[in-house]
Amino acid sequence: MARRKSSKPRRKSASRRRRPQKRRPVLRALFTVMLIGFVALLVYVAWLDNQVRQQFEGKRWALPAQVYARPLELYPGQALTVEQLQAELQRLGYREHNRPHQPGTYAWLGRSLVITTRSFDFWDGREPSRTLRVEFSRRNLSDIRRADNGDVVDLVRLDPSLIGRIYPAHKEDRVLVRLDEVPPLLIDALLTVEDRDFYQHHGVSPRAIGRALWANLRAGHTVQGGSTLTQQLVKNFFLSNERTLTRKLNEAIMALLLEWRYDKDEILEAYLNEIYLGQDGRRAIHGFGLASQFYFERPLRQLKIEQITLLVALVKGPSYYDPRRFPARASERRDLVLRLMTEQGMLDSAYAEDARGHKPGVTPRAASGVTRLPAFMDLVRRQLRRDYSDEDLRSEGLRIFTSLDPEVQQAAELALSGQLARLPGEDLQGGLVTVDVNSGEVLAVVGGRDPRFAGFNRALDAQRPIGSLVKPAIYLTALARGDYTLATLLDDGPLSLDLGAGETWQPRNFDHLSHGQVPLFQALGQSYNQATARLGLALGVPAVLDTLQALGIERELPAWPAQLLGIASLSPLEVAQMYHTLAAGGFRTPLRAIRAVLTPQGEPLQRYPLEVVQAAPALPVFLLDAALVNAVRHGTGEAAYRSLPESLIVAGKTGTTNDLRDSWFAGFSGDRLAVVWLGRDDNRPAGLTGARGALRVWADTLRRLDVQSFEPPAPLGIEWVWVDAHTGLRIAEDCSSAVRLPFAKGTAPRERVRCAD
Amino acid sequence: MPRHFFFSLRRIFPVLFVLFINACAGPQTGEESVPAEVGRAATSLLARADTHVQAGQWEQAAALLERALRIEPRNAWLWHHLATVRFRQGRYAQAVSLANKSSSLAPGNTALQEKNHRLIEEARQAAERG
Numbered sequence: 001m002a003r004r005k006s007s008k009p010r011r012k013s014a015s016r017r018r019r020p021q022k023r024r025p026v027l028r029a030l031f032t033v034m035l036i037g038f039v040a041l042l043v044y045v046a047w048l049d050n051q052v053r054q055q056f057e058g059k060r061w062a063l064p065a066q067v068y069a070r071p072l073e074l075y076p077g078q079a080l081t082v083e084q085l086q087a088e089l090q091r092l093g094y095r096e097h098n099r100p101h102q103p104g105t106y107a108w109l110g111r112s113l114v115i116t117t118r119s120f121d122f123w124d125g126r127e128p129s130r131t132l133r134v135e136f137s138r139r140n141l142s143d144i145r146r147a148d149n150g151d152v153v154d155l156v157r158l159d160p161s162l163i164g165r166i167y168p169a170h171k172e173d174r175v176l177v178r179l180d181e182v183p184p185l186l187i188d189a190l191l192t193v194e195d196r197d198f199y200q201h202h203g204v205s206p207r208a209i210g211r212a213l214w215a216n217l218r219a220g221h222t223v224q225g226g227s228t229l230t231q232q233l234v235k236n237f238f239l240s241n242e243r244t245l246t247r248k249l250n251e252a253i254m255a256l257l258l259e260w261r262y263d264k265d266e267i268l269e270a271y272l273n274e275i276y277l278g279q280d281g282r283r284a285i286h287g288f289g290l291a292s293q294f295y296f297e298r299p300l301r302q303l304k305i306e307q308i309t310l311l312v313a314l315v316k317g318p319s320y321y322d323p324r325r326f327p328a329r330a331s332e333r334r335d336l337v338l339r340l341m342t343e344q345g346m347l348d349s350a351y352a353e354d355a356r357g358h359k360p361g362v363t364p365r366a367a368s369g370v371t372r373l374p375a376f377m378d379l380v381r382r383q384l385r386r387d388y389s390d391e392d393l394r395s396e397g398l399r400i401f402t403s404l405d406p407e408v409q410q411a412a413e414l415a416l417s418g419q420l421a422r423l424p425g426e427d428l429q430g431g432l433v434t435v436d437v438n439s440g441e442v443l444a445v446v447g448g449r450d451p452r453f454a455g456f457n458r459a460l461d462a463q464r465p466i467g468s469l470v471k472p473a474i475y476l477t478a479l480a481r482g483d484y485t486l487a488t489l490l491d492d493g494p495l496s497l498d499l500g501a502g503e504t505w506q507p508r509n510f511d512h513l514s515h516g517q518v519p520l521f522q523a524l525g526q527s528y529n530q531a532t533a534r535l536g537l538a539l540g541v542p543a544v545l546d547t548l549q550a551l552g553i554e555r556e557l558p559a560w561p562a563q564l565l566g567i568a569s570l571s572p573l574e575v576a577q578m579y580h581t582l583a584a585g586g587f588r589t590p591l592r593a594i595r596a597v598l599t600p601q602g603e604p605l606q607r608y609p610l611e612v613v614q615a616a617p618a619l620p621v622f623l624l625d626a627a628l629v630n631a632v633r634h635g636t637g638e639a640a641y642r643s644l645p646e647s648l649i650v651a652g653k654t655g656t657t658n659d660l661r662d663s664w665f666a667g668f669s670g671d672r673l674a675v676v677w678l679g680r681d682d683n684r685p686a687g688l689t690g691a692r693g694a695l696r697v698w699a700d701t702l703r704r705l706d707v708q709s710f711e712p713p714a715p716l717g718i719e720w721v722w723v724d725a726h727t728g729l730r731i732a733e734d735c736s737s738a739v740r741l742p743f744a745k746g747t748a749p750r751e752r753v754r755c756a757d
Numbered sequence: 758m759p760r761h762f763f764f765s766l767r768r769i770f771p772v773l774f775v776l777f778i779n780a781c782a783g784p785q786t787g788e789e790s791v792p793a794e795v796g797r798a799a800t801s802l803l804a805r806a807d808t809h810v811q812a813g814q815w816e817q818a819a820a821l822l823e824r825a826l827r828i829e830p831r832n833a834w835l836w837h838h839l840a841t842v843r844f845r846q847g848r849y850a851q852a853v854s855l856a857n858k859s860s861s862l863a864p865g866n867t868a869l870q871e872k873n874h875r876l877i878e879e880a881r882q883a884a885e886r887g
Contacts, residue, residue, distance in 0.1 A: 073828060075798030124820045155798040155828075438830030439823075587858050596820075607816065610823050610839070612854045618861050671830070713831075716864050 045253060052254040053261065055237040056270060063397035063600075064176070065168050067380060068160035069404040070441075070595075071122070074134065075155045078141045079706060082111060084407065085134075085141070089115075091161045091406055103129045111136045114147055120159035123401060123596035123604045127157045163404055164377050168384045168393040175289030177300055179269040185305065186288065187268070188346045189312040193337050195229040196344075199264055203230045203255035225316075230255040232315075233271045236286075277311065278318045280455055285318070295323065295362050305347075305355040309337040310362075323362045334360065374454035375431075375447030376404055379573070379593045382460070387608050388597060397600040402593050403441035408434050411704035412444040412674070413451040419697045420449045420678070428686055430678040430697065431458030433576045437673050439610060440580055440589030445573075456681065463569040464662045464677060467655035468527045468636075468690070470548070470566035472582060472624055474536045475524050477547045479620035481539070486521040486627055486741045487728035487749050492531035497561055505561050507533040510656070510689075519728030521627040521741060525635030527654060529565055536564035550615040552577035552588050566655065575666050576675040582628070583651070583668040585712055586621035587612045618715045619744055625651050625712060626742050632667060634725070634739065639691050640667075640699040649709040650702065654690030661685050663693030670708035674701050714742065721748040729753040795834055799825040803838065815846040833863035840876055849884040853877050 072088050074080070089106060094115070097105040106115040112135045119129040132153060135143040144153040167174050191198050197205050209226035227235070234254045258267060278285035278294055285294045288311055292300040296307055303311075313333040314321050323330035335356055341347040380402055384393060392398075412432050420428055434444040447457035456462070478484040492515040497505040507529045509515070515528060523531040536544055541559045548557065548568075557568050570578075573591070581588040589612050597605040628651035632640050636654040644650065652667020663678040663686055676694040679686045686693065722738045724731040728749060731738045735755040795803060802825040809818035822839045829835060840855035856873040863869050 073798070073824075075796070075828065077796060077798075078828075124817060124824065154801040436830075439827060585858075585861050587854070587861070607820070609816070609819055610826070611851060612858050614854055614857050713862055713864050715861065 045257070048250060048254050049257045049261075052234060052237065052257055056258060056262065057394075064165035064174075065393075065398035065400050066162055067164045067166055067377065067400045067402060069163045069402060069406050071120075071160040071401075072158045073155060074141060074144060074158065076141060076143050076152075079139060080136075080141045081139060081706075082113075082136050085113065087407065088158065088161075092159060101131060117156065118159045120157075121598075121602055122157070123598055123607070127159070130156070132156060160401065161406060163373055163402070163406075166377060166381060166400075168381060168388075168398065168400070169390060174273065174287055175293055175299075176273050176287065177269075177289040179265055179272070181301060182272055182288070183301060183303065183308060185347075186272075186300070186303075186308045186312065189309055189337055189341055190229075190272075190315070192340050192344050192346050193312055194232065194315060195227075198229050198268070201228055201230075201259075203257075203259035204228060204252050227251075228255060229271050230258055230267055233267065233274060234258065236274050236276055275315060276318060277314050278322070283454060296360075297363050304358070305338075305351060306334070306358045306360045309341070309355065310334045310360040313337050323360065324364070327362075331360075372452060373404065373409065373445075375451070375457045375459055376402075376409065376442075376445040376593070378447070378454075378457045379442060379445050379460060383592065383594050384597070387594070388605055392597075392605050395599060398605075399598040399600075401595045401597070403436070403439075403443060403595055404593070405436075405443040408672070408705060409444035409446075412446050412701050415697050415700035415704060416446050416676070417449050417451065419693075419700055423678075423688065423693060425680070425686065427680055427682075428678060428688075429458060429462075429681055430676065430694075431460075431462050431572045432674060432676045432697065432701070433459050433572045434701065435576050435580055435591055435673045437580065437583045437668055437671050440584070440591050441595070442576075442591055442593040443672070445593075458677065458681075459572045461571060462677060462679070462681075463571050464664075464679060465567050465657045466570050466575060467566040467657040467662060467664060468529075468532075469575055469578075469653055469655035469664050469666050470544075470563065470568065471524055471527065471532055472628060472653060473547045473551060473578070474532055474539065474544050474564060475520065475627065476551075476582075476616060476620055476624045477539050477544050478520070478535060479623045480547075480617060482744075484520060485743055485747045485749075486519065486623055487723050487743070488520045489517040489728055490520055490523045490528075490531040490535055492516060492518050492523065492528050492534075495530050495534050497537065499561070507565055519723070519725070521630055521739070522635075522725055522728075524627045524653075525631040527631075527636045533561070533564045537561060547616070548578065550588070551581045552590075552615070566657070572675045572677045575664070575677075576673060579666045579668065579675060580673055581615050582621060582625060583673050583710070584612075585625075586614060586616035586618050588615035589613075619717070622712060622715055622718065623742055623744070625710070628652060628667070629710065630739060630741070636691055637665070637667065637695055639695055643696075643699045643703045647709070648702075648707065649711060650707075651710050652695075652698070654695055656689040656691075659685045660687050660689060663688040664690045665694035665698040667698055668710060669702060670710045670712075672702060672705060672707050674698050676701075717745045718742045719745055719748060723749060724753050726756075727753050731755065795825075795832060796829055799829045799832065799835060802828075803835070806838065806842075810842060810845070815842055818842050831862055833859045833866065833869055836862060837869060837873060837876070840873070844876060844880050844883075847883075849880040852880040856880070 095105050097107060100107045100114050100116050103116050103118040106113055112133060114133050116131040117129055120127050131147040133145050133147050134141060144156060145151060146153060195208065197207060205228050208228060212226035231251050234251045273287040273289065276284060276286055277288065277291035280294065285291050289300055291311055292298060292303060296303060310323060310330060313330060316333065321330045321333050338347065338352040338355055342349045342352045380400065412434050416430050416432050420430055429448055431448065432446040433442065435441065436443055445459045447459050448455065494514055495507060499505050509529050510527065514530060518528060518531055541561060541563055544564065545557050545559055553570065553574060557563055577591050580591060589610065592608060594608065596607050599605065629649055631637050632650050632652050637652050640650065648669065650667055650669045652665060655664030661679055661683060666675040676697045678688060678693040678697065720740055720742050722731055722733045722740050723729060725737045725739050730749050730752045732755055737756060802821045806818040806821040809821065819839060819842050822835060822842065826835050836855055836859035840852045840859060843855060844852035856876045860870050860873045
């Protein structure tokens with residue numbers, strides 16, 4: 001008993017001590033869980049806050065970045081004509097004046113020019129304003145002197161022309177509007193239709209949700225949404241069509257956060273500039289400013305009632321109510337907007353009636369973009385996003401210096417649209433890239449037959465099989481091995497390769513003929529598929545792909561035999577990278593469109609300098625380039641000389657794909673490289689070989705420019721020998737079949753052949 | 758006092774650095790006279806680039822050399838200068854590539870070939886030293 005007694009209290013006391021311990025863990029655990037939950041929630045909300053704030057801040061822009069073309073440098077001895085300088089002065093808006101003492105004025109006195117330049121802050125310092133006298137000889141700028149004291153000036157840099165204004169942190173074009181520039185009627189209509197309580201709610205409107213629910217119940221289907229403008233804005237930031245509860249919840253929290261952080265007008269302004277209002281191919285139309293251009297080709301403040309209400313009608317579903325594709329639907333929705341406005345007393349019914357009677361006047365085709373050079377700007381935008389940090393790009397008022405050469409751009413545009421107009425098929429399209437051979441800078445980009453049209457950018461995005469454009473990589477692989485020369489005989493006989501699984505690969509020549517034994521340079525020049533495929537198989541497909549990669553093709557290509565005939569799909573820009581390495585003697589330079597970016601304070605952002613990598617040894621590249629010169633002079637590119645002067649030396653290669661779907665030409669002079677693709681967007685046959693299509697555009701582009709011959713310095717250990725085009729043997733210089741070709745010392749053919757004629 | 762010291766050090770550092778580089782018997786191109794085959798426009802840029810080189814402002818120097826190269830893109834001397842700037846910047850791989858580019862443009866110029874060759878050797882050694 002005593003034991004019991006004694007034991008009991010002990011147990012009791014023990015249990016008393018233990019009981020709270022037993023309970024506490026539960027409480028504690030509960031508390032901990034709640035605490036963790038609460039902290040997690042806080043963290044989550046903070047994260048959402050951060051997300052939405054980043055989006056919001058990133059989308060509030062006032063000053064766009066200014067984008068400049070290359071500045072024109074003037075120096076004695078420069079190959080520059082009076083006409084070229086005059087054209088540049090026109091682009092820059094210099095004015096002719098009797099006494100040209102003001103910056104930006106000039107006067108011609110015969111062939112000499114008196115000019116007062118504008119001062120300009122470049123990334124490497126200020127160019128001061130100076131009054132100068134510039135003299136010309138026949139084809140050159142011969143002398144520059146200061147007008148006041150006659151001192152010789154070595155170098156003058158004109159200010160660059162402004163080619164556009166962009167918002168580099170954004171993928172799309174924008175035409176931003178400030179709240180006070182927006183017609184009040186637009187805001188009234190928008191609030192009436194989308195969010196009547198906008199100025200009252202805190203981001204989420206239970207009243208609107210209730211009203212929408214009621215309206216939807218009455219109608220039996222969704223006729224109204226309960227989302228506030230703030231919620232719609234948030235939704236627009238994180239575009240996705242997912243319709244889950246979590247998403248809705250996230251949107252609601254973010255809407256509340258936005259309202260907490262920013263005032264109503266800021267949110268409304270962001271909404272007006274951000275909301276999605278249409279689609280133009282890959283290009284999304286965001287904001288009322290751009291939508292106004294896109295549908296009506298006029299600025300927002302010039303729109304009439306019937307147009308403003310149409311834009312508001314589109315908010316609900318720009319593709320469903322697309323006024324170009326479904327005009328009836330769009331009108332019906334617009335009439336609903338007009339009715340709601342009169343019901344709410346926002347619009348006099350007489351005005352509404354009048355607006356209803358008018359067609360909104362949507363332009364038949366999507367208007368061009370906000371820049372005159374949509375394709376080049378597209379490249380600038382991509383390189384900015386690739387090479388600079390988002391944070392830097394968000395700063396206001398950046399100045400972006402590009403390598404665009406307005407003269408080259410104009411030549412390329414005229415050549416492409418001019419030649420396309422002569423070829424059959426209204427839907428025949430094309431893309432063109434022009435690059436400076438020496439610097440690897442992109443000088444011009446044309447994205448389609450209408451160069452002002454900001455749609456599909458074929459120069460960058462049309463990925464098409466390159467056909468015979470791949471061949472130089474095969475021949476370079478051979479020449480780099482050392483056991484092939486330009487005169488090595490290749491077998492062009494029929495070829496059949498067992499691919500296994502009962503499949504065979506039988507490449508055919510374009511003319512369906514076999515040409516027997518042909519010298520290597522002829523096989524390339526005449527673009528013989530059988531000889532090339534056999535050579536490629538002997539070298540090994542992987543070795544050829546390695547060469548392609550070294551030349552600058554970054555895309556992973558499967559090691560299929562068909563790669564040897566160019567099944568790889570590449571864009572004109574990628575091809576330009578590859579051919580640039582060939583034009584630059586085997587030195588690869590990443591193609592650049594941007595020279596420098598300056599903050600408004602004049603501080604340069606991190607610059608991407610000229611870089612070169614020796615991608616292929618100089619000697620075989622020199623040999624290959626000679627074969628490519630021959631390919632234009634005597635091979636598939638011969639037609640180039642219908643428009644180019646005989647004396648000009650250029651190199652290049654045609655490309656044609658199955659059923660004549662793609663017409664390619666890639667080639668270069670000593671200073672300019674251009675790649676042209678022609679074809680149809682839907683991939684139907686274009687009916688053109690490389691020579692009949694793209695080559696003409698290429699030659700026309702070069703013809704319009706004052707280009708230099710391609711005459712690279714010969715590496716040490718090169719000798720030139722006259723060989724017979726048929727046998728590859730030495731032949732007398734005056735034979736009609738004689739071709740002068742370079743050889744590495746000791747590898748030239750020894751045997752001689754007599755003239756056939 | 759320490760501030761003073763810091764400032765003065767900062768001012769003379771580029772000079773010290775150039776002296777140091779020169780003492781290392783590195784390729785000396787920045788200081789010598791410009792060869793005759795460079796035109797006047799490029800020469801004026803080269804001279805400006807040199808003042809930046811003296812101040813250790815490599816990027817400014819490189820920007821001016823690039824500008825000179827746009828005027829005379831095939832001038833092997835300009836490529837050599839750019840290679841030298843990259844070498845001094847410690848960007849050895851670029852120095853090698855640019856020196857090779859320079860040599861490829863002047864196959865007959867043994868003096869320049871020799872300079873490029875030395876630059877490449879030194880860049881390789883410097884890269885190995887890390």
